[in-house]
Amino acid sequence: MRIAAAFLAIIIGITMNVISPHVFAIGFARPDIVILILTIVCLNMGRKASLIIAFTAGIITDPYIGSIVGFHALVYTIMAFGIIKVREVMYKDNVLFHVLIVFSATMLFRLIFSVTQFRHLSYADSLPGIFLPPVMTSLLYMMFYYLYKYMRKAFIHVRQ
Amino acid sequence: MEKKTNLLFASLLIISVMAMVFSSQIRESSLFGILRAPVYPFVTAVMNISKAIEADISYKLILDRYADMAIKNTLSKGIENENRILRAMLDLTEKSQYDLVPAEIIGAEFLENSRIIINKGKSAGLSKQMPVIFLNGLVGKIVEVHELTSIVETYNNMNFRVGVRDKNNLFYSIAKYHSTEKLEVIDLQTDVSLNVNDTLFTSGLGELFPEGLTVGVITDIRDNNDGETLYIIKPFEQLHALKFVFIILKQPGISLRTESEKYSDEGKIGWFTVMRRRI
Numbered sequence: 001m002r003i004a005a006a007f008l009a010i011i012i013g014i015t016m017n018v019i020s021p022h023v024f025a026i027g028f029a030r031p032d033i034v035i036l037i038l039t040i041v042c043l044n045m046g047r048k049a050s051l052i053i054a055f056t057a058g059i060i061t062d063p064y065i066g067s068i069v070g071f072h073a074l075v076y077t078i079m080a081f082g083i084i085k086v087r088e089v090m091y092k093d094n095v096l097f098h099v100l101i102v103f104s105a106t107m108l109f110r111l112i113f114s115v116t117q118f119r120h121l122s123y124a125d126s127l128p129g130i131f132l133p134p135v136m137t138s139l140l141y142m143m144f145y146y147l148y149k150y151m152r153k154a155f156i157h158v159r160q
Numbered sequence: 161m162e163k164k165t166n167l168l169f170a171s172l173l174i175i176s177v178m179a180m181v182f183s184s185q186i187r188e189s190s191l192f193g194i195l196r197a198p199v200y201p202f203v204t205a206v207m208n209i210s211k212a213i214e215a216d217i218s219y220k221l222i223l224d225r226y227a228d229m230a231i232k233n234t235l236s237k238g239i240e241n242e243n244r245i246l247r248a249m250l251d252l253t254e255k256s257q258y259d260l261v262p263a264e265i266i267g268a269e270f271l272e273n274s275r276i277i278i279n280k281g282k283s284a285g286l287s288k289q290m291p292v293i294f295l296n297g298l299v300g301k302i303v304e305v306h307e308l309t310s311i312v313e314t315y316n317n318m319n320f321r322v323g324v325r326d327k328n329n330l331f332y333s334i335a336k337y338h339s340t341e342k343l344e345v346i347d348l349q350t351d352v353s354l355n356v357n358d359t360l361f362t363s364g365l366g367e368l369f370p371e372g373l374t375v376g377v378i379t380d381i382r383d384n385n386d387g388e389t390l391y392i393i394k395p396f397e398q399l400h401a402l403k404f405v406f407i408i409l410k411q412p413g414i415s416l417r418t419e420s421e422k423y424s425d426e427g428k429i430g431w432f433t434v435m436r437r438r439i
Contacts, residue, residue, distance in 0.1 A: 015202040019210065047165045055172045059179065063196040064203070069186045070179025077172045084165070 003049055006041050010057045013037045018064045029132035031140045032106050034061060038076060039102045039141070042083035043091075054080030066113075075112055079105050095145050102141045106134035242403070248295050249404060258370065259409040261286065265402055266309070270340075274316035276300070278405060281308045289368055291408045296396035297374035298322065298362060299405050312405065315375075315395050316341055323363035324375050324393075326354060332363050335375060335393055343376060347389040354378055360393055370408060 013033035034057055042050040058073030066072065083101055091097075110130045179186060186192055253260050261284055267277035280286055282305055292299040292312045300314035313320055317337060324335045324345060331352045338344035345360070347353075354360075358378045364371025376395035384390050423435040 011199055011202055014199045015206055018199070018203050019206045048168055051165070051168050051172060055176070058176070060195055060198050062179075063192055064199060067183075068180050069183040069192070069195070070176045070181075073179060074173065074176035077169065077176060081169045 002045060003053065006037070006045065006049075006053050007056070009037045010034060010041075010053065011060075014057070014061050014064065017061070026136065029136055031136040032109065032133055033137075033140075034076075035079070035106050035109055036102060036137050036141055036144075038080060039083060039098070039105055042080050043087055043098065043101070047084050050080050050084055051077060071116065075109055079108060082108075095142065098145065099138045099141055103134045103138045106137045107131075110134065245295070245404065249406070252295060252406070256406075260406040261409055263310075263405055263407060265405060268399070270316065270399060273318065274314045274399065275303070276312045276314060276399070276402070276405070278310050278312060278407075279308070280407065281306045281310050283307055284407075285409055286310050286407055291369045291373070292405050293373055293408060294397050294402060294405050297376070298369065298395065299397050299399070299402065301368065302407065310407075314399055315343060315397075316399055322369055322375060323365040324360040325363040326352070326358060326360060332365065335360065338392060341395065341399060342379075343393040343395060345391040345393060346384075347391060353389070354381070354391060356381060 013036070016033045017030075038050075038054050038057060041053050045053070054076040055073050058076035059070070061072040061076075062069045083105060086101060107130070110133055114130055186195075249262060253262065261280055263278035263280040263284075265276050266279045269275050276299075278292075286302060286305050288302055288305055290302045292301060292314075298315060300312045300317070300320060302310050303313040304311035315322065315335075315337070319337075321334050321336050322343075323332070325332050331347075331354060333345045333347065335343040335345045356378050360375045360378065362369040362371055362373040362375060374396055376393040378391050379394045380392035382390040382392070423437055426434040426436045428434065
């Protein structure tokens with residue numbers, strides 16, 4: 001059930017990343033919803049499931065973004081593995097820790113993407129283009145985190 | 161457990177690298193379609209929804225634009241029409257044998273006592289009974305003059321009368337109000353008959369209106385019960401469309417024209433004023 005929900009979230013995330021204009025875009029800077037969901041998945045689900053979901057998310061993103069099939073699969077798999085390792089070594093149930101992971105993961109992805117897609121360098125791949133998406137993704141994560149906490153509290157209150 | 165995870169990670173890495181190596185082959189194969197399949201319905205649905213919204217917005221924008229253009233078009237047509245009228249007025253002023261004074265209509269009443277108010281009066285040399293015309297022909301005559309304005313009794317007024325003739329000078333009669341923007345002529349002559357679409361001109365008899373001004377065209381011919389023929393005339397000038405008029409100040413060859421010029425006041429007997437014809 002959790003895996004199915006994660007896949008659905010990933011598909012919705014890819015759709016939101018692909019469509020233009022982006023729902024949460026400010027100017028050219030747009031948050032990476034797939035990385036956001038992958039981070040949540042990697043922080044909350046099992047290792048193998050996280051790796052498979054990350055790989056699958058990458059492989060189904062490739063036909064829509066970029067020109068090389070397998071690129072997103074590779075990067076998302078590495079990213080998921082990295083998050084799993086960080087989680088195992090120094091996990092803290094703190095929103096700032098989560099935000100830091102989201103920021104790092106998005107930044108890593110933007111850097112790899114910018115370097116590998118150097119031939120097609122545009123303003124979105126320039127320095128603000130690399131820094132702004134991680135910031136926006138982190139802010140979006142915080143927003144979702146507090147929204148989730150608030151709704152959970154309200155739901156529990158209603159049930160009681 | 162960790163070994164298994166590492167093994168899975170290594171396998172996925174190898175698959176990813178292999179996919180990158182054979183990227184172009186995958187793109188051409190059916191596998192690419194399979195990879196696209198999970199997201200495709202979502203992307204297509206969102207694209208279609210956004211296209212529909214864009215189309216709706218575009219349609220509204222086009223409608224707004226069309227409305228703007230229609231308004232501009234109407235305005236430019238109005239300006240063009242006014243420009244054409246002003247040019248024709250200038251042309252008429254230069255070529256006319258009469259001494260014309262142009263005036264603008266500043267008020268109008270189009271009921272049975274149809275009258276228009278013009279922005280010229282005594283200060284422009286106007287006086288009562290002066291004929292009022294425009295580009296296509298007769299409009300009426302001045303019935304009241306003030307310092308800066310005058311009131312014109314139009315042909316649409318129940319009291320209006322004008323002597324008319326046909327183009328061959330064989331038919332003479334008096335045209336009067338028939339119905340809204342229509343005049344009538346009752347034919348008393350049996351030897352001359354007019355047809356529909358014949359144009360009638362002012363006869364000049366009565367020395368109020370100069371001879372030869374176009375009045376209107378016969379649109380209907382009826383026999384009334386007295387054995388007379390009734391001609392219905394549609395005047396050339398459409399009163400509702402008028403913005404300007406001309407007042408004929410002087411007519412060549414006509415010295416006495418207005419009532420005050422034709423007659424002199426000789427005094428009063430009781431309630432009656434005795435007038436003497438000046439000729």
